[in-house]
Amino acid sequence: MDCYSFDRIISDYIDANLNVKLRQEANEHISVCPRCKEKLSDLKSILSELSSLPCRETRPDFESRLMDRINQTKEQKESRFIRVFQDYSRPISVIAAVMLLVATSIFVYTSVVIPNSPGSIPSAEIRSVEPKKSMTMPATTAANVRSTLVSTTNESNHPDTNKVETPNYNKQIMMVNE
């Protein structure tokens, strides 16, 4: 074995990953080559230093900061509309929603019951479509309000938390230059 070959197996030598024959050859080389002997002992000591580098610790408020961030994200995701209805301390919102419902009902009523005049074709067309939507008014409104709330709050808060890099993506990212 020469110095070049020894360099190529030095890691496996340290990790004891060599077969008996190669190990024997390596040992023979070290016994006659001060350069490789020195190199081996130096590398061993570097690796032992690396494994015993002082450990860093997260600051004491690390967890509380993390939980704050999580709670912020949660709030964005929760349906605020539903919470408004559950929260009786906000009757105004309830009244507003009821008024909206009443207005929609009137709209449905007039479009279905009152016959269309020939001069109002455009609005009649709209009206003929609208009632179907209006029948499910509370649910659709809830969904609309909710999605609006979610989309607006998402924009303002940690946009990059929506980008999820999972291990599957990793291969493409990490396999650079070998």
Next chain:
Amino acid sequence: MEREKIKYTDEELVKRFQDGDERAYIELVKRYKDRLLNFVYRYLNSFEQSEDVVQDTLMKLYTSAHMYREIAKFSTWIFTIAANLAKSELRRLKRRRVISIHSMGFDDKEYEIPSVDYDPAKETTSNYGEKQIQQAIDTLPDQFKTVIILREVQQLSYEEISQILGISIGTVKSRINRGRLRLQKLLKELKEQ
């Protein structure tokens, strides 16, 4: 209560968290925050930024735990996320460093992250000392840097590193061998300076 929790493996904890138990998440945070910090810290050599990356990693655990499948060890899964985030952060830091060099009018080709608290004085307690070793790690090309930190600092197996980086075990072995020699060479040069 505390003793009961310790009985769970990481994988069991993720399962519990996937089923809605937030205490399991907190337990995973406690188990991994410092381990991840030490990995990212050696990679970025900046405490503040490293803590941020660990926060982001654990946020992703919270928002994407449903994407974890038990075919992988949890540790390799979370390290993969941390490694990707750390890599992006390092790129960002380097870009920032390049910009600041240009804006200052220096024509300096070397734009490695400066080790803020680097003290060239050799430490007496060991052969090289933490600062010199950290400086050598900073100078390693990325492909060697990551494997060296995962292997030598985190003491992970070839198999685990292969999964985290999505490369073959053969490639891991070869990078570890070359990375170690490169590190040794860099340290020698630093010592001679």
